[in-house]
Amino acid sequence: MKLIECEKLAMSYEGVPAFHNISFYLESGDYMLILGENGSGKSTLIKGLLGLKAPNSGKISFNGITPREIGYLPQQNVIQKDFPATVKEVILSGCIGAGGFSPFYTKEQKENAEKCMRHLHLDKIRKKSFRDLSGGQQQRVLIARALCATDKLLLLDEPVTGLDAVVTAEMYDLISHLNTVHNVTIIMITHDISNTLKYANKVLHISSDRSFFGTAEEYLKTEFYKEMSGGKKHDGYSC
Amino acid sequence: MTDILAEMLSFGFISRALAVGILVSLCASLLGTSLVLKRYSMIGDGLSHVGYGALALAAALNLAPLQVAIPVVVVAAFFLLRLSQNSKMKGDALIAIISCSALSVGMIVVSLFEVSIDVNSYMFGSILALQEEDVVLSVISSLLVIILYVLFYNKIFAVTFDESFSKATGIKTGLYNALIALLTAVVIVVGMRLMGALLISGLVIFPSLSAMRICKSYGGVTLASVIISIVCFIVGLSVTFYVPVPTGACIVITNLTAFLLCAAAGRVRGAVSK
Numbered sequence: 001m002k003l004i005e006c007e008k009l010a011m012s013y014e015g016v017p018a019f020h021n022i023s024f025y026l027e028s029g030d031y032m033l034i035l036g037e038n039g040s041g042k043s044t045l046i047k048g049l050l051g052l053k054a055p056n057s058g059k060i061s062f063n064g065i066t067p068r069e070i071g072y073l074p075q076q077n078v079i080q081k082d083f084p085a086t087v088k089e090v091i092l093s094g095c096i097g098a099g100g101f102s103p104f105y106t107k108e109q110k111e112n113a114e115k116c117m118r119h120l121h122l123d124k125i126r127k128k129s130f131r132d133l134s135g136g137q138q139q140r141v142l143i144a145r146a147l148c149a150t151d152k153l154l155l156l157d158e159p160v161t162g163l164d165a166v167v168t169a170e171m172y173d174l175i176s177h178l179n180t181v182h183n184v185t186i187i188m189i190t191h192d193i194s195n196t197l198k199y200a201n202k203v204l205h206i207s208s209d210r211s212f213f214g215t216a217e218e219y220l221k222t223e224f225y226k227e228m229s230g231g232k233k234h235d236g237y238s239c
Numbered sequence: 240m241t242d243i244l245a246e247m248l249s250f251g252f253i254s255r256a257l258a259v260g261i262l263v264s265l266c267a268s269l270l271g272t273s274l275v276l277k278r279y280s281m282i283g284d285g286l287s288h289v290g291y292g293a294l295a296l297a298a299a300l301n302l303a304p305l306q307v308a309i310p311v312v313v314v315a316a317f318f319l320l321r322l323s324q325n326s327k328m329k330g331d332a333l334i335a336i337i338s339c340s341a342l343s344v345g346m347i348v349v350s351l352f353e354v355s356i357d358v359n360s361y362m363f364g365s366i367l368a369l370q371e372e373d374v375v376l377s378v379i380s381s382l383l384v385i386i387l388y389v390l391f392y393n394k395i396f397a398v399t400f401d402e403s404f405s406k407a408t409g410i411k412t413g414l415y416n417a418l419i420a421l422l423t424a425v426v427i428v429v430g431m432r433l434m435g436a437l438l439i440s441g442l443v444i445f446p447s448l449s450a451m452r453i454c455k456s457y458g459g460v461t462l463a464s465v466i467i468s469i470v471c472f473i474v475g476l477s478v479t480f481y482v483p484v485p486t487g488a489c490i491v492i493t494n495l496t497a498f499l500l501c502a503a504a505g506r507v508r509g510a511v512s513k
Contacts, residue, residue: 050407074403079276085457093397097408103390129455149408
């Protein structure tokens with residue numbers, strides 16, 4: 001079943017065209033990487049998928065899922081570094097969208113948050129302050145919060161930025177576990193092709209003039225992959 | 240302590256100052272947590288200067304001061320919180336622009352129309368300036384702030400912690416930012432009569448900063464900042480009853496003392512837990 005299908009999508013960022021003619025589809029259980037250099041329009045595409053920005057032309061269709069049911073893990077912002085909030089408070093805030101205008105969390109929402117907390121083995125640090133956690137633990141908490149909002153699809157925006165190699169590997173394992181065992185569909189924006197391609201079954205590479213969409217195997221044969229893995233440095237990452 | 244309070248309350252202007260002060264301290268500290276975390280600590284300063292400009296204008300045009308000041312400051316607050324997110328100019332620069340421009344407008348109006356405004360009391364506050372209508376206004380606006388804050392507590396938390404995520408889950412983040420702007424503006428206008436344009440920031444930022452040193456959860460910080468804010472206000476006001484020093488300044492210094500104590504307590508606890 002196609003969860004999301006984009007046809008001949010064109011979007012712009014602050015009036016400047018970011019990309020055009022992007023088509024792809026996502027089925028339940030997929031693990032898709034979105035690749036592309038900085039400024040190629042990855043963030044704009046995310047806004048489109050989340051329903052926060054209308055495309056210039058083309059169409060995004062949702063099937064069995066709404067933009068609100070996408071669990072989003074944004075890039076971390078500076079505010080969070082010294083934010084006084086417990087792990088539980090942060091995770092519970094993932095339920096907020098489902099509440100409509102209700103001012104307080106319902107019993108079901110609280111139970112759901114508990115479930116997500118146990119799921120990611122965070123119940124032991126539930127009372128710890130978010131600002132006192134390590135980078136890896138913080139990302140884990142934010143994934144649990146995203147899972148509170150949905151268990152269908154996670155959209156992760158460069159989830160390993162600032163993490164060391166060991167924690168990065170753990171994070172990839174966790175995401176893969178959610179995908180294979182719990183059947184959560186994954187969309188991940190990343191620069192780290194070498195470590196992530198083995199998990200993914202679909203790849204979308206966007207750039208201003210040309211794009212690629214296909215399976216991970218097909219991507220290995222493209223010019224994009226050769227460029228990215230040819231030792232050429234991209235955005236400070238050597239791939 | 241109760242004797243001192245009883246004696247203080249026998250003076251009409253002191254009981255008015257206590258009523259207005261406690262309510263304003265409560266509301267300022269509630270909003271302060273969000274504002275400090277969103278890096279808008281200086282918004283109180285900026286808005287109170289807008290308030291000064293508006294009050295000067297109101298005096299020149301012979302209008303009721305607060306009826307002019309509240310809408311003008313609300314517009315300025317809305318402008319600040321909304322615009323700084325979308326424009327290339329950052330919050331601190333915008334606050335500086337708005338603050339000194341409004342102050343200049345106020346000064347020009349005062350000299351052109353030869354308005355007799357006690358600049359000293361607007362800048363540094365005066366408990367004698369509070370009228371019966373200020374008490375009524377502060378009760379109404381404080382109730383508004385408290386009710387809206389409690390109703391939207393969870394959403395204000397979510398939007399403050401992570402605006403991108405909140406937007407993605409369907410929360411109208413613009414609406415909540417506007418709500419914070421509106422409530423902040425009301426608190427600033429009501430509070431600046433008491434604390435003065437230059438010192439109202441102290442009521443907004445200090446209690447939250449103090450609470451953040453000692454509490455780990457957002458709920459804890461919110462509650463602790465309210466308590467710290469009210470206690471500091473009462474202590475500061477009580478001191479000025481016996482020592483002839485300006486009330487606003489005394490309250491700020493009490494808050495500074497509380498902040499230093501909390502910072503020390505936070506350090507000690509951090510060291511112990513390590």
